[in-house]
């Protein structure tokens with residue numbers, strides 16, 4: 529596979545992040561509610577017991593309405609935490625309504641690193657994955673840290689289903705893919721479910 533030029537990736541990131549941040553608060557609210565409504569009917573999520581999610585930043589689709597519904601359904605939820613010494617890697621920690629959150633060095637709220645609250649990837653059923661852009665083949669572009677490419681490297685062996693979460697405006701025709709990019713098998717947007725396998 530030829531290496532995509534970094535400029536392509538950079539300009540797609542800038543363009544889509546701009547679109548996302550331009551959504552009004554009313555559009556954001558409606559998008560998050562619609563997504564939560566149909567996400568809970570998505571079979572793999574409906575039957576899941578252990579679900580990893582993320583807290584939204586930078587105009588990302590707000591995951592809070594979905595989180596509230598999943599808690600109501602008594603599902604066990606987990607959030608990513610920056611690995612304390614394996615740079616670029618994530619750990620997943622239990623998230624309950626009582627979990628205190630603190631900003632990490634990327635200014636994203638995360639639970640305290642208490643090893644007793646950690647889940648291994650083998651025990652997860654579904655992982656909701658943030659993204660900046662996705663294309664019609666399931667290729668994913670993130671914020672540029674490669675965190676989820678590392679986390680998703682062996683997702684089939686771990687046995688959980690990665691599901692991208694995005695606004696409809698985050699879809700692009702074709703993304704440049706690097707050899708380390710892990711494509712998604714599913715993406716949920718407020719208007720539809722995309723599935724590739």
Ligand SMILES: Nc1ncnc2c1ncn2[C@@H]1O[C@H](COP(=O)(O)OP(=O)(O)O)[C@@H](O)[C@H]1O
Nearest residue numbers: 669670671672673674675677678681706708709
């Ligand atoms: N599995 C991996 N192992 C080691 N480094 C990786 C891996 N996946 C991604 N990276 C590194 O992370 C960096 C960012 O990846 P990129 O795909 O551009 O970010 P994102 O997926 O967040 O858009 C790249 O420079 C790449 O070298």
Ligand SMILES: [Mg+2]
Nearest residue numbers: 670674677709
């Ligand atoms: Mg990538």
